[in-house]
Amino acid sequence: MVESIVTVFLGKLTDLLSQEAFLLSRVEEQVKLLSSELEWMRLFLKDADAKRRYDPRIKLWVSQIRDVTYDAEDVIDRFMFEMNHQQQGSLKCLKFLKLRFVHKLESRIREINTKIEKIMANKSKYGVETLPAASSSNEVVPHKERRAPIVEEVNVVGIQEDAESVKQKLLNGEMRRAVVSIVGMGGLGKTTLAKKVYNDNDVQQCFDCHAWIYVSQEYTIRELLLGVAVCVRILSEEERSKMNESELGNRLRDYLTTKKYLIVMDDMWRNEAWDRLGLYFPDSVNGSRVLITSRNKEIGFYADPQTIPHELSFLTEEESWELFLKKIFLAGSANAVCPRELEELGKKIVANCGGLPLAIVVLGGLQSRKEKTPLSWQKVLDSLTWHLNQGPDSCLGVLALSYNDMPYYLKSCFLYCGLFPEDSEIWTDRLIRLWVAEGFIQRRGEEIAEDVAEDHLQELVHRSMIQVAARSFDGRVKSCRMHDLLRDLAISEAKDTKFFEGYESIDSTSPVSVRRLTIHQGKKTNSKHLHTSRSLRSFICFSVCFQENILRSLHRRVKLLTVLDLERMPINTIPEGIGELIHLKYLCLRGTRIKSLPSSIGRLTNLQTLDFRGTLIEIIPSTIWKLHHLRHLYGHGVVSSQSVIGKCRNGPLSVGHLTNLQSLGLRAGSWCCGEGLGKLIKLRDLTIAWTEIAQTKNQGFSESVKKLTALQSLCLYPTLEEQMLTMPHLMPFSDHTYLYHLSLSGRLERFPDEIEFYPPNLISLELECRNAEQNPMVTLEKLPNLRFLKLFHCSSMVKKMVCTSGGFQQLETLQLWNFKELKELIVEEGAMPDLKDLVIDTSPKMKRLSHGLLQRKNLQHLKLYDLSPELRDELSRIEGGDPEKICLATSIHGWRHTAS
Helix, strand or coil: CHHHHHHHHHHHHHHHHHHCCCCCHHHHHHHHHHHHHHHHHHHHHHHHHHHCCCCHHHHHHHHHHHHHHHHHHHHHHHHHHHHHHHHHCCCCCHHHHHHHHHHHHHHHHHHHHHHHHHHHHHHHHCCHHHCCCCCCCCCCCCCCCCCCCCCCHHHCCCCHHHHHHHHHHHHCCCCCCEEEEEECCCCCCHHHHHHHHHCCHHHHHHCCEEEEEECCCCCCHHHHHHHHHHHHCCCCHHHHHHCCHHHHHHHHHHHHCCCCEEEEEEEECCHHHHHHHHHHCCCCCCCCEEEEEECCHHHHHHHCCCCCCEECCCCCHHHHHHHHHHHHCCCCCCCCCCCHHHHHHHHHHHHCCCCCHHHHHHHHHHHHCCCCCHHHHHHHHHCHHHHCCCCCCCHHHHHHHHHHCCCHHHHHHHHHHCCCCCCCCEEHHHHHHHHHHHCCCCCCCCCCHHHHHHHHHHHHHHCCCCEEEEECCCCCEEEEECCHHHHHHHHHHHHHCCCCEEECCHHHCCCCCCCEEEECCCCCCCCCCCCCCCCCCEEEECCCCCCHHHHHHHHHHCCCCCEEECCCCCCCCCCHHHHHCCCCCEEECCCCCCCCCCHHHHHCCCCCEEECCCCCCCEECHHHHHCCCCCEEECCCEECCCCHHHHHHHCCCCHHHCCCCCEEEEECCHHHCCCCHHHCCCCCEEEEEECHHHHHCCCCHHHHHHHCCCCCEEEEEECHHHCCCECCCCCCCCCCCCCCEEEECCECCCCCCCHHHCCCCCCEEEEECCCCCCCCHHHHCCCCCCCEEEEECCCCCCCEEEECCCCCCCCCEEEEECCCCCCEEEECCCCCCCCCEEEEEEECCCCEECHHHHHCCCCCEEEEEEECHHHHHHHHHHHHHCHHHCCCCCEEEEEEECCC
16 A cells, blocks of 8 residues: 555656756755655565565554655645745745745755665664565465365355356356356355355266366466366376476376366466466367356456356345354254344344355354353444454455455555445546546556546456446446445555544544545534644545534645545535645535635646536636646536636636546536637537527537547536527537437427437437427437437427337337327337337327337336326236236336326
8 A cells, every 4th residue: 555655656756846847956856866765665565565464563664654755745745835825925025935945845855865764774674674575466465375265165145046157157158168257356255156066966077077276366387287187186196296387287288188177266366377377278179167266357357258257246135144144053054043132133243244255154153152142242243343354364354365466556546435435326437536636546658547547446346346336328337336344444454554534523533644534424513623634635525514614624724635525515605715725636516505616716726626516606707717737627607707807817718728628517608609619629528508698609619519529428408497498509420439428408400310410339319309300210220329318308290109120229228208299109020129228208198109119028127107098008908917918027117197
């Protein structure tokens, strides 16, 4: 973790030296020395970070490096803040003050460099450097584990379906040598499942020879090859000791070439193990199989891109309780019974395990050795985290292996997820923007930081450290969750490294040296001030009882904030002094009661994200156009016109100055007309609420949108007060090859019924059909990649809609809203073969719905509201009279009906 802290700061220092070369010219020598020393330290930290858990000398040394890095960051950031503060005031003494500040900076950095020399000297003085050298792994584990599975096979619960699925992949399918992988987070029972399948009679009889090897994080190829050779019995004792890796591999490959074999590679951590071992597992096209277990989904895909990994899920409440009882009362029996007086406490203990078999078995084993009394069980419930965190073989110790195995750039991203409340759904867009603002995302060529961050998120998912909660239609992660025990691990590690602190209320905070602070509060606080470190960089509040005096205290005391997230907090104003927070990169006021933004917002020149959606703000200061580093701007209200004085002071300002924008969502005004919008060539997400003001000045808008070829999402809709406005004319989107989501609401000049109008790779379409003169499906069914289609407010001229055979080949969701004159929806055979969700709402005259729709083999959800009595009766007859016709729809919601 400290390696990540040092790396992030070194990147910041490099940027600062290039951007502020003139300002730092007098201290360049000391700054470069600081950078060089920290670079050396970083090389040692790669190994030391993992070892610190088991050696107090290393723990102390690592913590000293962390603290000195934080000190250096504070010194430089305070210097930048003081220089900026003076430049905002009188210029008379600026030269004198600048020299004074530079001299102070030089003195402080010299002190820090001296401190670093002592820290490095202590490494030798106290024998820290005599520790074992690192292996080639990303991180070093303290010892090589060869443990048996903690979840014994006699107590296996809830994996019968998994076992059957994996078994079929081994016994059936292609004759090529396939690699079947079982993946999931630590403690889910991957090894247990693999052993159950491996020992199955059918599996044993299907293959000529079998081998099981435990790979782990530390291994040698010779040792693994020897393990396979011993299992298949091809070597004598003498040969085992004499043969080298190459001889062993060749001997093994020659033997396996004539056999139908099954080899299990348990607990794989890296692709390199497969690269070297796979060479000796020949493909004789005879149905041979390799079975892999891993915490990392990518390893399964890497070993065999043609076989989808089998992902283990968590146990249900019932399965968790069954496993718990078996472990405590009747090991190996299916009739375990819990005394009634212990049942409530037992279920509370199990609930804290989150469906993770390892945690259930650990706590069940503990309870089996204790008295079966309410008092004894209550004590365990009160100290669950302690019991799960005892030693490297404990539950959290096993999960920590996954954390230690991460490259440094993932550790900060993982720990950061622990900031969010327990069991909360974390929206990916928000998380990624926070990661970027915090500086966790390092440069990768010309790639945009948000894309690199998205790759990091995907890697955490593949490593089973983060769970996907929802995906968007293009397959990207829309939201994610963190398992409670992994969150406990993140919080424990974060506190140990002073990465962040979390409190239940502001009252409980104390002046701690912490970089990030989060408040989870559900009660009224009496605190008038926020007592925390002046070095605080991030403040994220999830409290519903946040008070404005806390915000005023925060901005007066803490000047180095990078992140300020007050989403949905009940605050009414934002202080003018917010403009002093020059290091601020992320400011979220979404869902607050704020009515105005101070003009000083324009001084936040490092701001990357500004979000004030859902506020009461009506007028936005034109100084917002000064924020040249903005990457994401979402708001509500109208941007004010620039005053004459403002033009004299700042020059003409417009949206065209924000050339780094990737996301923009605002109410339309004069700003979106003219050439300014068209200059935002990095823009990916554009959401505009159309207004009468924009309607009267509608010049150049369509031409500007035409230039935004990097767009991935475009939403255009009228404000609630101006629903009858005609939307601006739009040119065809044939050049927008990245545009996958298009939403056009309001009255369009004419319904776009030419296929050339739509983006060529469109996946999601929401379209208002008020002025459609014919069946809109004629055009839309030809869109080759469309998966989601929502049509609403259909024209009275459309009374029949027909989807012809071969149309909508990729469509998964169809929603029809407010089709008041529609009488028939005909879907011919061969249309919409992949339809999963169908919603029809407010179509009171519809009398006919293709029965074939109900026979779609992939149909999962059918929602029909406000139907005609005739159609309602017909559907009721189908449902009641012939269930076969409707059985393929897994959930059908009751029909809301209109008065007949």
